[in-house]
Amino acid sequence: MTGDPNAQSSLTDPVLHVANKAEDDAGAGLWTVAFRRLRRNPGAIVGAIIVLVFVLVAVLAPLLAPYAADALPGRTLIRPTFIPGPSDTYRLGLDRYGGDLLSKLIWGARASLLIGVLSTVIGLSGGLLLGLVAGAFGGKTDVVAMRFVDLMLSVPSLLLAVSIAAVIGQSPSAVVIAIGVVQVPIFARLLRGSMLAQRGQDYVLAASSLGLSRRTVVLGHVLPNSINPVIVQATLMLATAVIESAALSFLGLGGGSPTTAEWGRMLTAAQNELEVAPRLAMWPGVCIAVTALGFTLFGESLREALDPKTRKR
Known part of the structure; x- marks a missing residue:
């Protein structure tokens, strides 16, 4: 019996497909392989599209928004028990103060992107410095640095951010600094752990045996091979930064007036209008959730693409 050739072909096709992918990835760089895998991942594509749309809306806000961020074109139409709808x-109606809701959402994207990027840069910079010192020197330096990190991680992140923002003052800068400080221990612990895993590798031992200085070994060999997980985490932390910035603004720590075009402030202003116009809270909430989802999808997909344990999938 020779069997059904079509059935045999259907069984061998997946095997050949995996073999072809392995051949394509052989000899390619880590980020090249990761990019190829991202292109085949539906979650990565959806996340990248969401992030790209969010970034474009934020950058092009002056061109896309029908009105300025502080404009109140419909203030004469507002009544105590009536807020005009779409x-x-x-297009999306007015808010309680007579501002165009669509314009507020578009300008709010720019505010959220600015806070998210700046806070992540602060957290990444501080975390890299602290993690680099702990991972490079080890010993008592590592112990002191990690106890400081453990102390910061023992406090819930949102509570710590609220405390820092309250001490600094109610302003967008306070929100940026608060969220950035909260992110420092996360990046520090991740980089330190990655560097400790790399320090025992053969290439590190070979470099040390050649007489290279610790600075050269750490900065030229260990750090470049330890940075990938930190980059992935930075992508994920952008989603957290958007949510936390909205939370701090919702609590009134972001400064500004009730008419400020920022998603968290818009949620705060909509609290008393839920029965009259629930859309005032719905649209900012949807924007926050979708943006965070986009960063999370792309970040998780990037983590899988760079994970050696899943390279053969």
Whole structure:
């Protein structure tokens, strides 16, 4: 019996497909292989599209928004028990103060992107410095640095951010600094652990045996091979930064007036209008959730693409 050739072909096709992918990835760089895997991952594509749309809306806000961020074109139409809904002039309706809701959402994207990026840069910079010192020197330096990190991680992140922002003062800068400080121990612990894993590798021992200085070995060999997990975590922390910035603004720590075009402030302003116009809270909430989802999907997909344990999938 020779069997059904079509059935045999259907069984061998997946095997050949995996073999072809392995051949394509052989000899390619880590990020090249990761990019190829991201292109085949639906979650990565969806996340990248969401992030790209979010970034474009934020950058092009002056061109996309029908009105300025502080404009109140419909203030004469507002009544105590009536807030105009969507119309030809105001596509998503007005808010309690007479501002165009669509314009507020677009300008809010720019504010959220700015806070997210700046806070992540602060957290990444501080975490890299602390993790580099702990991972490079070890010993008592490592112990002191990690106890400081453990102390910061013992406090819930949102509570710590609220405390820092309250001490600094109610302003967007306070929100950026608060979120950035909260992210420092996360990046520090991740980089330190990655560096400790790399320090025992053969290439490190070979470099040390050749007489290279510790600075050269750490900065030229260990750090470049330890940075990938930190980059992935930075992508994920952007999602957290957007959510936490909205939370701090919702609590009134972001400064600004009730008419400020920022998603968290918009949620705060909509609290008393839920029965009259629930859309005032719905649209900022949807923007926050979708943006965080985009960063999370892309970050998790990037983590899988760079994970050696899943390279053969």
